[in-house]
Amino acid sequence: MNTPLTPQSLARRSFLYRKLAGLGARFAAGNEAAIAASFGGADEAAAARNLGLADLSPRRRVGFKGPGAADWLASQGVTVPEINRCAAQADGAMLFRLGANDLMITTDIGATAALPDRLAAAWAALENPPQSPRGFPMPRQEGFCWLVLTGQHAAAAMAKICGVDLRPHRFAAGEIAQTSVARLSAVVARADISDTLAYQLFADSASAEYWWDCILDAMQEFGGRPVGTEALAAVQGAASGRA
Template sequence: MSTNLNMVFESPLAGVHHNGHISIQDYTKKHRWGLRGKGAAEALRTQGWDLPEQPNRLVSSNNETLVMALSQREFWLLDPENDALAVAMDEDFITDAYPLFCQDSHAWLVLKGHQTSALMAKLCGVDLRPETFKIGDVAQTQMALINCIIARHDLAGDDVFSLFVDQSFAEYALEALLDARQEFL
């Protein structure tokens, strides 16, 4: 028996794409799911996923899916190549762990360009320069005073930031980013 965990939905940002020296693209409709609990790591390894060795790291696994560890017991799986799907999980699979509805709870924005670190420095207190915040690093922090998960990773050969904010803050986050971006246009 399996349970449908996610319903396909529309992004509040409607897949918007702002081009420029720093591009901002809405990835909210891209597929992602998560698992949390003391059995989460074991369950994912059994399914053949590679996991980061420590929290706040991200690795690429199985056909470019990004596996992000937010703690020893919480993992998000991000698929930037495919649109959201209804996820089915066997009940056996989720023993000692429970699914996270990060598809529905969070908006996903991708920043690309040469000065993304300088832009983010205007909005976030964490040092996100490439020499200190390397590809595969994840920061759970605040951006423009709202909670945000920031990940630096490779996306089709580009060094990008993925930002995850509460979906109800999606429009605010985009406005803050567009405002901060103006001096880099």
């Protein structure tokens, strides 16, 4: 491509693409939308290990909610954890259990996991209305924005906007807190990227710009900055290389 991809050249757009563009993001296509791949500057992966905030809002995710949802997903070979826990799936997808029958499945950092698509297709292929309960699709890709806060200062930054004790020794990997973050109802899940502390953050997509500003503000004293998906991938790759 000769001209760089701009968010407006595709129909699907991140809820905060203007903020990202204003911060100098370089975009890459994925899931029919532009995602902030990099913000440039010195070693972005190191920034992500220190304190980074990434927007994964355009990334693929599906939800299933309502009577029978958890059982149906289990019947699809999905690992369903306890309520308020998340669990990695065989292909790297991540399942977040938000209630007895309220579940969300996201693709992975590298967007290679196809489980969300497979589940959406499997549900749609079934009879409608259903003969037996299997939950209903939830438009989590649209209703939630998806941010990832990474790095050694992530817990300290969260402590400025969230009243739940999220410090790594008190909030284990795989735990979910559904709580208030900067006065916004939110899902906070600890799903580290390799050995780097990472909180997966989901909240009202209409409030995404507000939320992004609040979190960046809270990050400032620790030298935090926005990072792109390439930095996240590097953090993931570097560690797995070591392993």
